[in-house]
Amino acid sequence: xTTTEAAAAIRDGGAAGGAMAAGAAAGGGPGRGVPGAVRAxxxxxxxxxxxxxxxxxxxxxxxxxxxxxxxxxxxxxxAIVEELQRVSGQQVPPETLESIRxxxxxxxxxxxxxxxxYLGQLxxxxxxxxxxxxPVPVSELVLEALPWTLLLVGTTTVLAFVLGTGLGVIAGxxxxxxxxxxxxxxxxxxxxxxxxxVALLALWVFGFVLGWFPLSGGYDANLAExxxxxxxxxxxxxxxxxxxxxxxxxxxxxxxxxRNMTVTTVREDYVLLAQAKGLSRGRVILxxxxxxxxxxxxxxxxxxxxxxxxxxxxTETVFSYxxxxxxxxxxxxxxxxxxxxxxxLIVTLATxxxxxxxxxxxxxxDPRIREAG
Numbered sequence: 001x002t003t004t005e006a007a008a009a010i011r012d013g014g015a016a017g018g019a020m021a022a023g024a025a026a027g028g029g030p031g032r033g034v035p036g037a038v039r040a041x042x043x044x045x046x047x048x049x050x051x052x053x054x055x056x057x058x059x060x061x062x063x064x065x066x067x068x069x070x071x072x073x074x075x076x077x078x079a080i081v082e083e084l085q086r087v088s089g090q091q092v093p094p095e096t097l098e099s100i101r102x103x104x105x106x107x108x109x110x111x112x113x114x115x116x117x118y119l120g121q122l123x124x125x126x127x128x129x130x131x132x133x134x135p136v137p138v139s140e141l142v143l144e145a146l147p148w149t150l151l152l153v154g155t156t157t158v159l160a161f162v163l164g165t166g167l168g169v170i171a172g173x174x175x176x177x178x179x180x181x182x183x184x185x186x187x188x189x190x191x192x193x194x195x196x197x198v199a200l201l202a203l204w205v206f207g208f209v210l211g212w213f214p215l216s217g218g219y220d221a222n223l224a225e226x227x228x229x230x231x232x233x234x235x236x237x238x239x240x241x242x243x244x245x246x247x248x249x250x251x252x253x254x255x256x257x258x259r260n261m262t263v264t265t266v267r268e269d270y271v272l273l274a275q276a277k278g279l280s281r282g283r284v285i286l287x288x289x290x291x292x293x294x295x296x297x298x299x300x301x302x303x304x305x306x307x308x309x310x311x312x313x314x315t316e317t318v319f320s321y322x323x324x325x326x327x328x329x330x331x332x333x334x335x336x337x338x339x340x341x342x343x344x345l346i347v348t349l350a351t352x353x354x355x356x357x358x359x360x361x362x363x364x365x366d367p368r369i370r371e372a373g
Contacts, residue, residue, distance in 0.1 A: 043363055050359045054352045061348045065341060066118050080337060083131050096135060099128050100338070127342035132334045138342035141327060148218055149323035152239055153312050156246040157304050163247065164254025165297055169290045171255065172262025184259060191252030199245045199318040206241055213241040216320030242319040246312060254297065261293040268292075298362055 080100055085091065099121065109117070121127075127138040167187075171180045207215045219225070220234040265271060266289050274284045316325035324347060331339035 046363060047360060050356060054356045058349055058352050061345065061352070062119075062122070065345045065348075066115060069337075069341065080131065093135075096129055099126055127345070128338035130331075130339045131336045132331070132339070133336075138339050141339065142324070142343060142346050145322060145324050145327045148321065149312075149316070149325065151235075152243060152315070152321060152323060153246070156243045156250070157301075159243075160247045160250035161254050161297075161301050161304065164251035165258045165294060167251075168255040168258025169262050169285065169293065172259040172293065173266060173285055173289060175259075175263045175266075180259075184256070187252040187255050191249070191256070193249070195245070195249045196314055196318065198249055199242070199315060202241060202245050203318060214238050218322040239321070242312075242315050242321055246315055254300070257300065258293060258297055261296055262289055265289050265293040301358075 081097060125139045127142075129135050129137055130141055133141060167183065171183050174180050203215065207213045214220075214237070218235065218238050219231060220238075223231045223234055225231060271284065271289055274287075312323075313325035313329060315321065316323045317329045320326060324343065328340065328343045328347075330336070331343060
């Protein structure tokens with residue numbers, strides 16, 4: 001998630017939040033006095049509605065993925081078979097031909113028969129074969145790239161969130177201090193720098209000029225892949241620079257959003273009451289101010305988690321990192337249509353699933369959702 005998206009998500013969550021979060025922290029939450037059975041019904045009702053929404057979105061994505069190649073002029077299946085034969089220099093096996101026609105349309109079948117065959121292939125995770133990497137199946141290439149994206153983008157998303165919200169709490173609690181007057185404008189300036197410029201500059205300085213990091217790839221090709229120390233160290237070395245650029249560009253949005261929410265929260269009556277009771281400063285910050293100021297941030301964090309599977313197309317392209325984003329870029333560049341269609345579908349379905357899991361997590365973390373349903 002970019003800085004702008006993170007800040008916008010936090011603002012959207014914060015707009016719905018303040019007063020209800022304050023009431024929950026003070027002991028007068030929105031569900032106080034509501035029977036447990038009613039709260040459970042509301043909670044499950046919310047989850048079932050979200051499940052229905054994502055199921056409908058997944059069905060729409062599958063239907064759209066089915067229709068797009070069939071709306072193209074001509075016979076896409078025959079064109080792809082001819083391209084495969086040209087690239088590989090050999091005849092396409094019958095089973096591969098059947099797979100391609102199942103994905104891109106068989107002129108000898110009507111649309112209903114084609115859709116049934118298409119669903120059957122999806123159930124077997126058969127997305128056709130890659131034109132460029134013939135005869136390697138698309139599903140195999142996607143499954144090889146997916147862990148790299150999860151490692152890079154998933155880790156950096158969590159790191160940026162933790163770093164940004166932590167510093168945001170400190171800046172918000174000390175609003176108007178010298179630390180805040182330095183940290184907030186500096187972060188706002190750094191966050192406004194376009195990511196592609198940050199990535200290219202970091203690659204040139206730390207990779208080309210200083211030679212501290214590799215210029216491309218995900219690991220040293222001379223090492224044996226596996227769970228061994230040299231290979232793991234190589235993976236960390238190759239992934240450090242792209243990870244650092246993502247965190248550098250993303251944490252500012254979390255920081256600014258959390259800082260603004262903390263400034264609002266510390267003025268609430270329940271925080272002032274906690275201070276008047278003589279509670280320790282750390283307890284007031286963590287248990288009262290940060291705890292409730294952070295709730296709206298989880299909206300943005302849930303959205304960020306949902307976007308992890310989609311990868312960071314720009315990051316993986318600049319650093320030639322072997323993830324989903326780079327795989328999609330290569331397929332677009334080389335016009336590998338089966339690969340493009342397979343990646344689009346998998347990324348869409350995986351993103352919907354990740355968002356569903358994030359919504360479930362949000363129900364657990366935010367009592368406003370639990371109680372309001």
